[in-house]
Amino acid sequence: MATIRDVAKQAGVSVATVSRVLNSNGYVNNETKKKVDEAIRQLNYKPNAVARSLYKKTSKTIGLIVPDIGNPFFPELARAVEDTAHKKGYNVVFCNTDENVEKEEHYLEVLLQKYVDGVIIASNTLTAQKVKELNIPVVSIDRKITAEIPTVVVKNKQGARKAAGYLKEIGCQRIAHIRGPHHIDNANERVDGYLEEVGSEPWFKQSYITDGNYVMKTAIQATLELLERHPEIDGIFAANDVMAIGAVKAAYQLGKKVPEELAIIGFDGISMAEATTPELTTIAQPIYDMGTAVTDLLVKLIEKKPVENTFLELDVELIERESTRKQKNKGGR
Amino acid sequence: MATIRDVAKQAGVSVATVSRVLNSNGYVNNETKKKVDEAIRQLNYKPNAVARSLYKKTSKTIGLIVPDIGNPFFPELARAVEDTAHKKGYNVVFCNTDENVEKEEHYLEVLLQKYVDGVIIASNTLTAQKVKELNIPVVSIDRKITAEIPTVVVKNKQGARKAAGYLKEIGCQRIAHIRGPHHIDNANERVDGYLEEVGSEPWFKQSYITDGNYVMKTAIQATLELLERHPEIDGIFAANDVMAIGAVKAAYQLGKKVPEELAIIGFDGISMAEATTPELTTIAQPIYDMGTAVTDLLVKLIEKKPVENTFLELDVELIERESTRKQKNKGGR
DNA sequence: ATACTGTGTGTAACCGGTTACACAAGAGAA
DNA sequence: TTCTCTTGTGTAACCGGTTACACACAGTAT
Incomplete structure (x- = not known):
């Protein structure tokens, strides 16, 4: 795997310049940029996300903690979370807790050590205290934890x-x-x-x-x-x-x-x-919308963008199908 | 967040010694170890997984790439993969491709840049060539890709x-x-x-x-x-x-x-x-078993342990329920 | 002529771990 | 006594990015 130093050597510039080209910040002469781009192409260089994470203390990754992905509600949610995260440039690491406190705490710890940028969690065992200690944005889905934690639920x-x-x-x-x-x-x-x-x-x-x-x-x-x-x-x-x-x-x-x-x-x-x-x-x-909404919310919190509302209570909708029937005995006996 | 240097200072030793205590390798005097453990406890120190990844070129993370987690086959599989990975100390980052080649390639690239240690993939668009270029273990689930890629399927x-x-x-x-x-x-x-x-x-x-x-x-x-x-x-x-x-x-x-x-x-x-x-x-x-089996297989490949068989073809089982009925007209007309 | 501003680039420190290597002391062997 | 081996510890380089800071040069204002 080529490193940024290889690219710098190949292009005859310093690593700082390569980094500037990669991130499009600072001043770079157009000719120089071309040389760097060419070197990147030749070496098929891909920046190392881990090295970047180490310095920037961010990983472009979020954690998704659910009780059990086998419960059909959660795959639909997970799908929405993953879709939205992907659109915004984030990966999702996912964890099943089986409503087990130790498992949940263990996961939070591991995620933290990996510099995940935020966590979406469906839990009732988590306390506000613990969330505060994490020092990263946490949003709750499907269940209210405390008033302090941003939440997406339905009515x-x-x-x-x-x-x-x-x-x-x-x-x-x-x-x-x-x-x-x-x-x-x-x-x-x-x-x-x-x-x-x-x-x-x-x-x-x-x-x-x-x-x-x-x-x-x-x-x-x-x-x-x-x-x-x-x-x-x-x-x-x-x-x-x-x-x-x-x-x-x-x-x-x-x-x-x-x-x-x-x-x-x-x-x-x-x-x-x-x-x-x-x-x-x-x-x-609106399961998919809920997933989209929590993820949007979390990403905003991560990127410190303004958030209009940290408590979303979405509407539900009656869908009439065959297990009930409207005409039956209407108007009482 | 406390770093290894903070711990070293607190315990009055060098970072190398702290690292030795953390990883239980090299020689460490028992008294020294106690001091270090105490410092770790006092500072509530947690090693930084990203820094470790950077040096070791490994992340204790695997990628799981499926067409669509909304397809009920995959959550059950994902559950098994996550359970098994967790037991072996790995996290799972998961990706939906919708059978879309570009999405798939994009994910593989991102995963690679994040130093995932291996990938489990359900795909038919992936080529052996691309897998080889990845230079990390890849195993295929549910679908055969080529003979070279370790695979778990059913009969x-x-x-x-x-x-x-x-x-x-x-x-x-x-x-x-x-x-x-x-x-x-x-x-x-x-x-x-x-x-x-x-x-x-x-x-x-x-x-x-x-x-x-x-x-x-x-x-x-x-x-x-x-x-x-x-x-x-x-x-x-x-x-x-x-x-x-x-x-x-x-x-x-x-x-x-x-x-x-x-x-x-x-x-x-x-x-x-x-x-x-x-x-x-x-x-x-045996969906859960398949998930367990691929994950076991992948982890063995990652850890370069001997693998007896890289092509597992599991048995299927007839489960008789109500949509068919045995007694019907048995023995032909 | 001098000061200042904008452009362009390089050096080296830094993020937080791991480990090669050096070194020292004590035990046991020759 | 000298050599070797085991135990125990520290220094500093390294992983591969990012960026603070220094510096150089051109153009322009004073």
């Missing part, structure tokens, strides 16, 4: 209200909720939204809320038990699409027809929700 | 034979194939396997093979046209699960019952195939 409560409200609107009389993990903020917000919409209905019971842990298997089991306990349920709002798909499968097992006897709505808008039969009605997050 | 042809053979076995009389892109090796191998199994059947027609391009939408359309042209078809082997799911949806649109009137089998074993109704019968690749 979870509003989305949940939309979901529950929609089920009421299409005529459901008894609406249950399969909730996400108690330690994850967005799960709690979705419960809140559900409660605001149906909590004061005469038929409402606390036992209409059941734990699904954002996982399909758990949700199937939870739905089976729920429907056994409460056969009167005719609508389910699952806090994410994966659980909604689980609910559909459970209904299928019990011979309940979806949407005729049981309407099911999810949350997230992952592409898997379009692959099922019946296709899933869902509250879609 | 595609054998898997395809299994799929078609299984459909025959359960009593299908007319078996069609939705194939993947013509420029992707594994797609062609799957066609070959299909042909070996049914190509000489009296009923076989070339028009039973249709293009699906590994994409759900395309596959839906292809299936609709296929079943219109050939309503006699009672079995479909799709070259990947995503297309198989598309075929199921198409059948549903046409009112054809799966599996009673039409049996459908996929290929890949992505987790999405378990989420559908009916659940998809498929030829499962």
Whole structure:
């Protein structure tokens, strides 16, 4: 591999001049520039990014820390992050934490030692204190950590209200909720939204809320038990699409027809929700846009550009598909 | 951030000694080591990975280049790669190429400039020549590039034979194939396997093979046209699960019952195939194992450890689920 | 004639590690 | 006593860029 000194020798100039040509700063005579460019071409010279990083204390790399890329929400997000980062000249190193604090801290340490310029993280275990110690920009996605950390999320409560409200609107009389993990903020917000919409209905019971842990298997089991306990349920709002798909499968097992006897709505808008039969009605997050937005935000923070807003709360959108049906019994009994 | 010189000063020794303690090489007196460790602790010193990289010409980082992380096969693979890399002390930087040659070359260049120690790539556009020029270990996953490049794939042809053979076995009389892109090796191998199994059947027609391009939408359309042209078809082997799911949806649109009137089998074993109704019968690749295997292989090459085999062809496994049914009309008409 | 400004280029320090090499002291062998 | 080997430590060069600073020269203002 040719170095900048080889190029300098070949072009008959100093390394400083070559560096000036490379970075187009300082004064360089046009003739000299031509000679340098020619030498670069001849030697097929590529500047060494590591050496540059060492001096500049920046690496044009960002870290992306997610719980599990196997969770279909995150690949779609990762795709957007990578696309946007690439456009802005950054690489992405990616890390799975499995919601494990030690793994997360370990990764942050390693990333820091490698001079990553910033980090995008989906976490609930991270504290503001630790982030401050990192001394590099950190932005949070999908989950609020603290007010100090720039964040991109969606209107979870509003989305949940939309979901529950929609089920009421299409005529459901008894609406249950399969909730996400108690330690994850967005799960709690979705419960809140559900409660605001149906909590004061005469038929409402606390036992209409059941734990699904954002996982399909758990949700199937939870739905089976729920429907056994409460056969009167005719609508389910699952806090994410994966659980909604689980609910559909459970209904299928019990011979309940979806949407005729049981309407099911999810949350997230992952592409898997379009692959099922019946296709899933869902509250879609603009996942790609969220990825673009956090990355834009992070890069601005890295490059110390002005940021208008460090807390973005994006809108969600109801996408009506086959797992619910509008005409059903409209207007109540 | 404390540097090695700060630590040396604090401990009253030279930087060489600190470095020896850090890397446990050379002779260091036990008392000295204690002093250094204490200084490291006091200053909360973390060695700078970039400086180390510059001298050692290695970064403990590998590149993972895939066409599109949005394709559900790749997150599962990426997860395995990242897990394994992490265990061995490597980070993963990941890149989406969209099968675009320029993007791919650009990424390889950038990765090289950052001293990544090796690359895992799923590509069909890469040439052996280019790989040689990189001068770092490159391993190929999911697709054969050339004989010189170490590769991890599955037995595609054998898997395809299994799929078609299984459909025959359960009593299908007319078996069609939705194939993947013509420029992707594994797609062609799957066609070959299909042909070996049914190509000489009296009923076989070339028009039973249709293009699906590994994409759900395309596959839906292809299936609709296929079943219109050939309503006699009672079995479909799709070259990947995503297309198989598309075929199921198409059948549903046409009112054809799966599996009673039409049996459908996929290929890949992505987790999405378990989420559908009916659940998809498929030829499962050991995706996680493949990721583990390529990463192990790459790390061995990087660390110049002996490698027993640079061409791994893993077995696939038939997973029977609901989109096919064994009892149907067994033993022919 | 003098001072100042803009252009153009080179030298060497610097980023923060690693390690070749030199050197010293003590133990054991000849 | 002298030589050799092992242990232990420090100095400084090195990895390959970037840039502060010095210097030189031409043109222009005073």
